[in-house]
Amino acid sequence: MALFRTVPVNAVKVCRQLPPLSSASSRPAVLSTRTIYERDYRRPGQEPDKRWPWQKIRFDFSKGVEGVRKHFGLLKDEFFQRWEGPEGRPLIEHMLEQTRVLWEFRGPESLGQWVISTDQEIGGRSEAYLKLGRNNTTCLLYGTLSSVPPRDGETRYSGYCTMRSKQPLGAFDRKKHHDWSSFNTLHLRVRGDGRPWMINIAAETYFSHQRDDIYSYFLYTRGGPYWQDVRIPFSKFFLSSRGRIQDDQHVLWLDKINTIGFTLGDKADGPFQLEIDFIGVCNNLAHTEEFAYEAYKRNPEV
Amino acid sequence: MNPYVLAILIASLGMGTTITFASSHWLLAWMGLEINTLAIIPLMSKQHHPRAVEATTKYFLTQATAAAMILFASTTNAWVTGTWNIAQLSDPTAVALISIALALKMGLAPAHFWLPEVLQGLDLTTGLILSTWQKLAPFALIIQISPNMHPAILTALGLCSTLVGGWGGLNQTQLRKILAYSSIAHLGWMIIVLQFAPQLTLLTLATYIVMTSAAFLTLKASSSTKINTLATAWTKAPSLAALATLSLLSLGGLPPLTGFMPKWLILQELTKQSLPLTATIMALSALLSLYFYLRLCYAMALTIAPNVNNSSAPWQLLSTQSTLPLALTTVAALALLPATPAVLAMLT
Numbered sequence: 001m002a003l004f005r006t007v008p009v010n011a012v013k014v015c016r017q018l019p020p021l022s023s024a025s026s027r028p029a030v031l032s033t034r035t036i037y038e039r040d041y042r043r044p045g046q047e048p049d050k051r052w053p054w055q056k057i058r059f060d061f062s063k064g065v066e067g068v069r070k071h072f073g074l075l076k077d078e079f080f081q082r083w084e085g086p087e088g089r090p091l092i093e094h095m096l097e098q099t100r101v102l103w104e105f106r107g108p109e110s111l112g113q114w115v116i117s118t119d120q121e122i123g124g125r126s127e128a129y130l131k132l133g134r135n136n137t138t139c140l141l142y143g144t145l146s147s148v149p150p151r152d153g154e155t156r157y158s159g160y161c162t163m164r165s166k167q168p169l170g171a172f173d174r175k176k177h178h179d180w181s182s183f184n185t186l187h188l189r190v191r192g193d194g195r196p197w198m199i200n201i202a203a204e205t206y207f208s209h210q211r212d213d214i215y216s217y218f219l220y221t222r223g224g225p226y227w228q229d230v231r232i233p234f235s236k237f238f239l240s241s242r243g244r245i246q247d248d249q250h251v252l253w254l255d256k257i258n259t260i261g262f263t264l265g266d267k268a269d270g271p272f273q274l275e276i277d278f279i280g281v282c283n284n285l286a287h288t289e290e291f292a293y294e295a296y297k298r299n300p301e302v
Numbered sequence: 303m304n305p306y307v308l309a310i311l312i313a314s315l316g317m318g319t320t321i322t323f324a325s326s327h328w329l330l331a332w333m334g335l336e337i338n339t340l341a342i343i344p345l346m347s348k349q350h351h352p353r354a355v356e357a358t359t360k361y362f363l364t365q366a367t368a369a370a371m372i373l374f375a376s377t378t379n380a381w382v383t384g385t386w387n388i389a390q391l392s393d394p395t396a397v398a399l400i401s402i403a404l405a406l407k408m409g410l411a412p413a414h415f416w417l418p419e420v421l422q423g424l425d426l427t428t429g430l431i432l433s434t435w436q437k438l439a440p441f442a443l444i445i446q447i448s449p450n451m452h453p454a455i456l457t458a459l460g461l462c463s464t465l466v467g468g469w470g471g472l473n474q475t476q477l478r479k480i481l482a483y484s485s486i487a488h489l490g491w492m493i494i495v496l497q498f499a500p501q502l503t504l505l506t507l508a509t510y511i512v513m514t515s516a517a518f519l520t521l522k523a524s525s526s527t528k529i530n531t532l533a534t535a536w537t538k539a540p541s542l543a544a545l546a547t548l549s550l551l552s553l554g555g556l557p558p559l560t561g562f563m564p565k566w567l568i569l570q571e572l573t574k575q576s577l578p579l580t581a582t583i584m585a586l587s588a589l590l591s592l593y594f595y596l597r598l599c600y601a602m603a604l605t606i607a608p609n610v611n612n613s614s615a616p617w618q619l620l621s622t623q624s625t626l627p628l629a630l631t632t633v634a635a636l637a638l639l640p641a642t643p644a645v646l647a648m649l650t
Contacts, residue, residue: 026424051494074495082469082473084474085473086474086475087473091529091597091600091601092368092605093606094475094529094530095533095601179475181475181476181528181530182475182528183528204359205356206352206355206356206359207356207359210352245357250350250351250352251351253351253353255422255476279503
């Protein structure tokens with residue numbers, strides 16, 4: 001007696017789109033992939049993606065060869081870089097370094113280091129696009145914000161768009177981190193349209209509860225044709241988790257930074273634009289503050 | 303921290319090690335190790351930063367695993383041989399398992415992966431306690447069971463640790479991670495000679511504790527946790543910068559400083575035991591460690607930046623912390639080599 005309906009193999013599309021909403025009848029009912037995929041983002045109102053792992057991979061020989069060449073090349077570089085010094089440069093450079101330009105948009109390959117996301121992930125209507133600005137010297141993030149919530153019965157608020165850098169990866173896709181411990185200030189050169197943006201820095205965490213821990217600060221843009229140099233000390237960044245500012249505030253430790261991102265969510269529908277010339281870090285010797293927020297004891301003993 | 307709580311925790315730390323030292327039953331020794339682990343946990347997570355809590359969790363998991371393995375091995379031995387006596391651990395499975403467990407407890411390669419991350423998440427004082435005091439109890443056990451331990455495991459652990467400690471510390475810029483890899487390398491030296499002369503292991507442990515204390519207390523006095531901050535230590539205390547250079551060279555094992563004593567005696571013992579290849583590999587891996595100690599000396603004392611570089615040059619203010627432990631450990635780390643004959647007489 002068949003306990004469940006089997007899914008014919010060619011009926012499962014191996015693609016990156018979300019599965020259709022009404023396909024409950026063709027799912028195996030005995031074993032569940034829910035425990036494996038619980039961690040991934042589930043679009044509200046959508047059934048979770050219940051395909052098995054082997055149904056999601058594309059097996060291809062040339063992809064394998066290319067992967068082997070790329071990763072072994074990276075491994076060889078990592079190995080020989082150690083002879084030079086920390087991060088592949090001589091120690092004297094590390095000691096004398098006071099500024100570093102991290103992201104500079106000078107060609108199409110620089111856009112590949114960034115990931116754009118909007119509330120279309122949850123069914124909203126905002127749009128965002130990233131392209132190189134004039135003369136291929138800047139990047140332009142532009143689009144339209146729409147705070148109409150998606151009609152899925154769960155979501156109440158909507159209207160955001162964000163641009164986030166990809167986490168640096170070493171050989172075999174091991175996570176690497178940015179080490180900004182020699183610096184204490186973030187320096188950006190931007191040209192906005194007067195809207196308030198949030199800068200989000202994600203540091204490396206350990207527990208799954210801290211998965212969405214992000215250190216944020218505001219970026220108020222001016223609008224207008226003039227460029228704006230923004231310098232934000234890292235001591236000003238406050239800790240929030242999933243968008244909620246935490247009571248227990250801590251300073252951002254700079255030795256393991258994963259990503260930096262810019263988010264717009266100011267509830268003002270309409271078009272937006274943000275042009276970024278470069279993103280860098282520098283060491284402001286006049287700034288001696290360690291942390292801008294005093295952490296008071298919430299329940300002091302009387 | 304509440305002074306009563308701090309007093310209880312420090313007393314528990316002392317008590318745990320003392321219990322392990324004084325025990326001849328495996329259960330009591332295991333209890334001492336667990337008391338040590340649990341007592342240091344609140345000290346490690348005192349600052350409540352997520353990274354400190356991460357370091358505490360990693361430390362707790364590794365130490366608890368090691369303690370569970372010790373318990374399992376001693377129970378196996380009791381089941382097979384009928385005795386719980388520490389020095390009579392004779393069942394081969396139990397001995398092998400205990401070796402791995404104690405290697406995990408101390409941070410010997412290849413069970414060393416937790417040590418740099420854990421030390422990085424702690425402040426310097428707690429890091430000092432972790433690197434020095436927490437090594438005493440496992441060493442007490444390992445010295446007692448050393449006659450029964452398999453020589454191949456000990457040699458492999460020793461060689462692996464010195465090589466990993468030297469290679470891993472090469473491109474670190476965070477001082478606590480450098481000291482973690484230095485700890486791994488020194489533990490390798492201690493373990494390799496265990497099968498031939500356990501008294502040399504004790505000597506290496508004692509000199510390592512003195513030298514590491516000097517290093518940690520120096521870093522605490524100059525409040526530096528990165529190489530860049532160390533580069534402006536000369537403005538805070540110029541004499542300390544000069545002496546700390548010598549302390550680091552002592553850690554590297556250069557004569558005529560104290561750190562040369564254990565390395566010399568160990569190499570001599572290995573040569574006497576007809577292991578020239580092992581001795582050569584150990585000496586060469588000591589060069590790797592020496593490279594990163596020299597790099598710290600270079601950053602601290604041999605360079606003055608053209609401008610005030612990556613830290614603000616602080617004023618030479620009077621420090622509020624006591625300098626007596628720093629003074630004692632620095633003198634001991636620099637000047638004890640001439641006492642080698644007396645030490646040898648005491649040990650043999």
